[in-house]
Amino acid sequence: MSNYRSNNMHRPQGGYRSPMHHMTEPCYGRKDHLEGMTIAMAYVPWQSWRDVYDPAKGLSRGTIFKELDKPFLGKGAMKR
Amino acid sequence: MNNQPNRREMLNTINELSFSVLDIQLFLDTHPCDEDALAYFQECSNARNQALKEYAQYYGPLTIDTATASCSERWSWINDPWPWQEGGC
Amino acid sequence: MWNYEKRLQYPVKITQTNPQIAQIIITQYGGPDGELGASMRYLSQRYTTPYKEVAGLLTDVGTEELAHLEMICAIVYQLTKDLTPEEIQRSGFDKYYVDHTLGLYPQAASGTAWTASYIQSKGDPITDLHEDLAAEQKARTTYDNILRLVKDPEVCDPIRFLREREIVHYQRFGECLRIVQDNLDSENFFAFNPSFDA
Numbered sequence: 612m613s614n615y616r617s618n619n620m621h622r623p624q625g626g627y628r629s630p631m632h633h634m635t636e637p638c639y640g641r642k643d644h645l646e647g648m649t650i651a652m653a654y655v656p657w658q659s660w661r662d663v664y665d666p667a668k669g670l671s672r673g674t675i676f677k678e679l680d681k682p683f684l685g686k687g688a689m690k691r
Numbered sequence: 692m693n694n695q696p697n698r699r700e701m702l703n704t705i706n707e708l709s710f711s712v713l714d715i716q717l718f719l720d721t722h723p724c725d726e727d728a729l730a731y732f733q734e735c736s737n738a739r740n741q742a743l744k745e746y747a748q749y750y751g752p753l754t755i756d757t758a759t760a761s762c763s764e765r766w767s768w769i770n771d772p773w774p775w776q777e778g779g780c
Numbered sequence: 781m782w783n784y785e786k787r788l789q790y791p792v793k794i795t796q797t798n799p800q801i802a803q804i805i806i807t808q809y810g811g812p813d814g815e816l817g818a819s820m821r822y823l824s825q826r827y828t829t830p831y832k833e834v835a836g837l838l839t840d841v842g843t844e845e846l847a848h849l850e851m852i853c854a855i856v857y858q859l860t861k862d863l864t865p866e867e868i869q870r871s872g873f874d875k876y877y878v879d880h881t882l883g884l885y886p887q888a889a890s891g892t893a894w895t896a897s898y899i900q901s902k903g904d905p906i907t908d909l910h911e912d913l914a915a916e917q918k919a920r921t922t923y924d925n926i927l928r929l930v931k932d933p934e935v936c937d938p939i940r941f942l943r944e945r946e947i948v949h950y951q952r953f954g955e956c957l958r959i960v961q962d963n964l965d966s967e968n969f970f971a972f973n974p975s976f977d978a
């Protein structure tokens with residue numbers, strides 16, 4: 612029984628469990644665009660009035676706002 | 692009547708102007724002081740009201756508030772096609 | 781508080797019937813993430829919101845959703861118009877037909893009837909707005925799924941329009957949440973319920 616811990620390479624001494632180290636990418640620091648905002652809350656950025664479609668285009672796109680015009684492209688649309 | 696505007700074109704114009712008014716309305720609900728939005732609302736809303744009045748003169752009312760011009764002799768409000776029926780859009 | 785206009789928000793003109801996809805599309809009428817639920821949710825939440833911008837938006841979007849459920853019904857109506865009993869049987873639409881003929885009934889694609897269990901009106905503005913943000917995304921995903929299943933351009937056209945509206949509504953509800961936050965102490969947004977304790 613006393614050799615149990617030393618046989619398990621992923622379990623450090625003291626009982627603290629750290630994540631399994633099988634990651635292929637190194638850890639980079641995360642840049643937080645919301646730094647300074649209060650945590651435990653969700654935030655949607657404010658839209659400003661700009662890039663407004665004319666009425667005909669607005670109706671056909673489903674919005675008069677170019678910035679909100681986000682069509683469904685489906686499979687193959689993901690940028691790699 | 693010469694120069695009677697095409698019904699489909701008039702309805703299309705009303706759809707387009709009304710949609711602009713609605714999308715601006717939602718924007719103004721959360722941005723009540725935005726002057727650009729307020730100005731564009733005035734422009735689209737005035738054009739829309741004008742178009743609704745004109746449509747009612749030729750083709751019957753789309754709103755109860757434009758019904759007086761065309762509903763004095765019969766209640767044309769109930770005329771078909773209704774919007775979900777063929778020819779209704 | 782309602783007048784209406786005798787026109788659909790966006791035209792629906794379908795020339796080819798298709799009862800199979802009608803059964804799928806009806807889910808945006810009476811299904812868990814459909815337009816009826818959206819409308820009832822927002823129109824229910826608006827009464828106790830303490831902020832006029834939010835009350836205005838909930839009423840305006842709740843009203844727009846009624847126009848959307850009308851479009852969905854118009855699509856289903858046109859997809860099933862004048863079907864013969866043979867066409868009904870062949871397509872599997874017979875299970876709906878026996879209980880509703882060609883009448884529009886609010887149910888999901890699975891056949892489950894619409895229920896208020898699909899919505900919540902929690903009486904707390906932060907909670908209700910998170911529910912609303914989620915609802916718009918669920919509806920958007922449902923339209924994505926419909927667009928993968930449906931190929932008829934006459935059907936896809938109004939569906940794309942309805943899908944885009946969900947994205948716009950998401951942005952507006954997000955802005956409402958910002959307004960609620962601005963009216964609370966950021967030290968602790970959850971200290972009290974502004975609809976009840978204020």
